[in-house]
Amino acid sequence: MIDCDVHVQWPDPEDVLAYVDPAQREWFRVQAQPLGLPGYPWVHPHSFYRQDLAAPGVVPGATVEEVRRDVLDGLGVDLGILNADEAVTVSLMTSPSRAAELARAHNDWIRERWLDEEPRLRGGIVCPAQDPQAAADEIRRAAADSRFVHVLLVGGSERPYGEARYLPIFEAAVECGLPVAVHSGGEGMGLAAPPGGAGMPTYYIEWHTLGSAGSIMAHLVSLVVNGVFERLPELRVLLIEGGIAWLPGILWRLDGNWRGLRADTPWLMRKPSEIVREHIRFTTQPLEHTEGRDDLLFEMLEAAGAPDNLCFATDYPHWDFDDPAFMLKRLPESWREKVMHENAAALYGERLGLVAA
């Protein structure tokens, strides 16, 4: 079983700071928010973390031992991909040079403190997307270690990722044989545009319902209509934690509009939904709770390319974590192998080093 979204936590920001250029450490220490990363305007009313694991002042999952106990051994996960938690928002810092420094330090910290400690872990590469050339440089540097298996971008952004300025990031990923993962989050933080489509929402529940889904929808449509997959036929994109029940409806809209608006994007020679099927994958968590209509949900997902486009993820240690037992119980039997293992193995290919499993 492959878990495509395990969040890596630090027990103390100083752990990561130890990897920052000593001359810059003080700058990161004196920022209002930890490490100068942008802060959320909304927070979960209880905690962002699983309450069965959290204690006052303690972030769960901040040690390799906990990830072994709670994920690898505890759930029978063969390979877990570590995605930055707060640090994925380096792209939303106003300073691109500080963002590049922190991204580099975070990638090195993951490599030495996590990947070197536990052979069942793999890493996502964070990079400063607000400076795409610097981001490409960091991708090439970090990707030299084959235990990094994807580039990790955050959902919140100044512009959708199909925009021409971001192309160096995707080119570097393809050059290194890496998929690009876009993880929801960060919408409305720092440099990011407001979430949803009508200005800053009021409550965390709005962000969690539409902010996370909305940025993922926007990047999907943008990457397709800007022709990024035409330029980079080998590119694969994994969309993490934006939900999936909206997918058939949005693909219908997109295909219909493509038919009516061919002159807007003449380089698109195929239906957008076909491009999505070939190039884009989705993680399961959070698979929508359907009020007893999982039959309908799976029929909808099938119309949009499932089960071939779904990869299992727990989102450990966040509050809305999905247990694999829960997922196995919900998934149609014929989907289970693909979703829990095969699709991720195909997406990451040799880089996943499946001999390690």
Added chain:
Amino acid sequence: MIDCDVHVQWPDPEDVLAYVDPAQREWFRVQAQPLGLPGYPWVHPHSFYRQDLAAPGVVPGATVEEVRRDVLDGLGVDLGILNADEAVTVSLMTSPSRAAELARAHNDWIRERWLDEEPRLRGGIVCPAQDPQAAADEIRRAAADSRFVHVLLVGGSERPYGEARYLPIFEAAVECGLPVAVHSGGEGMGLAAPPGGAGMPTYYIEWHTLGSAGSIMAHLVSLVVNGVFERLPELRVLLIEGGIAWLPGILWRLDGNWRGLRADTPWLMRKPSEIVREHIRFTTQPLEHTEGRDDLLFEMLEAAGAPDNLCFATDYPHWDFDDPAFMLKRLPESWREKVMHENAAALYGERLGLVAA
């Protein structure tokens, strides 16, 4: 048959200017965009209008005769509700006082040049939503004429409409016995936040796929979670032209989050999807084109409250106009009466003056 979305056009901005305070007319004449309304950053690559009706320099549907020929007589529409086209974006003008003046003039122009000319037409009230108290005043003034049957807000906005500041608009509507219609459009124009959830999109196809749907989703969620329907139990909202295939997925997300995040919005005592079923209606156009899966679309819509929540609309004279014959062919037989007539008649109630039909 009731058409909930006929767009009213002016042959010349001077027609509307004739209703503007003479001392202000010059201000409106010298603005870069017609009447000082904000301009779109993207446009349709051919035309916003039906090409079978448009001619160079001619906007179709700009006379009562054309609306009779193309909609009322031509399609057998018994009652058509006139919604402002460009003028719905008064809410996105930077100056609230100019917006209030233009809204007042536009409502008077609709009354005298359209409603007085054709008894089968009804009107939507435009108002300056950026100044909610002035908007409420204009709603109360215009609503004195019972041929105005809803308040009309634009999808693009600074903040989602559940925000406390907008409450006077909804209070005035309820006081006047009017539903509030929110029509997609205007996202990214003037004061409005960027469409989608990841910053300004690049192409018109992105706006038409996600910008219009995204603002409608955002207003829906915002109105529900801010408890506007708890404060105003008689309020009914009609969401126009944002699509509907996304609805079941978004309601699943919203219900699930409501269960997990009760402390965020403790005033919500019912599942959000139940509130939506009771208070919110949707127009059909543009009913998603489904690549041969209308069976699935209708099953999805049924899970989200159809056919009781759907009201027919043509969107005349826009390029993506829906012909009622096309709609009747697609709709399940048992839905037809409700969608084409009954639901709108129930929504508007006595104000629709159905004796006129």
